[in-house]
Amino acid sequence: MPKIGVIYNDIKPIACQVAENLQKQLESKGYQVYLATGYAGILGYSHPHRPVCHSPIEQIAVEGFDHNMSFAIVLGGDGTVLSASRQVAPHNIPLLTVNTGHLGFLTEIYLNQLSTALEQVLSGKYEIETRSMMKVTVIRDQTSLWEALCLNEMVVHREPLTSMCHFEIAIGRHSPVDIAADGVIISTPTGSTAYSLSAGGPVVTPDVPVFQLAPICPHSLASRSLVFSDQEPVTIYPATPNQMVMVVDGNAGCYILPDDQVKIVRSPYDVQFIRLQSPEFFRILREKLGWGLPHIAKPTSVELP
Known part of the structure; x- marks a missing residue:
């Protein structure tokens, strides 16, 4: 049975609700679905003489997230994507990232595009973009x-x-x-x-x-x-x-x-992002950061009334 993961930001009610709905929807189609929050990928803080977070990199993924998983859906903002990347990179699990946050520079789609995007991914019509860590x-x-x-x-x-x-x-x-x-x-x-x-x-x-x-x-x-x-x-x-x-x-x-x-x-591990169209980095720079937008022409002279 094909395996699909869902990693979501559990402090956002909308992400929790969508994760629950996705599980029901995908299980009804015969997929084995594993849910996880981004918590395992949050590294936390340490004190000067009592360090924490020395979890081996290969062991922070939660149960069920392994090499046999087809892909995982990430529901959250850029922080959730960063967390999910640490959880899945050692297992080469591709990520479909869905923005339920603010800027969403690292996300591929918005929440209202999820249904169409999921159909496209399940039919295998996507590309993989590899990012180094x-x-x-x-x-x-x-x-x-x-x-x-x-x-x-x-x-x-x-x-x-x-x-x-x-x-x-x-x-x-x-x-x-x-x-x-x-x-x-x-x-x-x-x-x-x-x-x-x-x-x-x-x-x-x-x-x-x-x-x-x-x-x-x-x-x-x-x-x-x-x-x-x-x-x-x-x-x-x-x-x-x-x-x-x-x-x-x-x-x-x-x-x-x-x-x-x-x-x-x-890192010996890279992150694999699912792209629904050929990656176009300059487009993202324009949309998210306003890079390369044309200057608005100013009049050479102004007539005073």
Whole structure:
């Protein structure tokens, strides 16, 4: 019996209702349906001396979500998509993402398009777009303290009441660089339109195999964003006596102490998104962020009454 998953945001009543209706609808057609919330993919926060969330990356998917699942439907906003991506990536489960949130930059369709889209997917009329992920690991005293899959970005930044921080960053075989800033962002191409964009980084199309380094409020005219191959591992050494905070995809945290190391590599797992038409990234940039829209012509002269 074919298996289909539904991952939904359980704090949104509309997503809960649609998930329940989808289960009944698909089961009536002979499919085996598994429901799950995005909770398992939310990484949570840790305390300085009591780390949490050291769940092995391969074990955060809930029961029933495995390689035998045809695809999964995600009901929520971008946060739910990020969470679902961590849950299904190790099992190569394609995701049909449905926006029940606000911006929905990562979602494919709106809720009122779900019925038509589902028929199209069940008939096999779709394409798969692959997005790369990062694996982020915090090392303390030569022990892996915390790890996570990351679709958008990881950020190491100062705490609110501390001063500017220094970061020593080693990229692959290259000489380490020192950056003085409020924080640093390492992002994937998918994350180039998220926090990194707000920090002044460039937009990178999803098919380019790179990482991006973007300083946050750097104290130097020479500190600018850097794009480099995602085959280069990155290690961040906090070159400051202050405790800092690491956040992954905006929903997970870990305190970073002065002797810690943060290691970032390209994940062996990618996310597979179901696209109902050929992916057109510039169209999404126009619709969601207003990029490339034509300027409105202004009159060369104005006649006063």
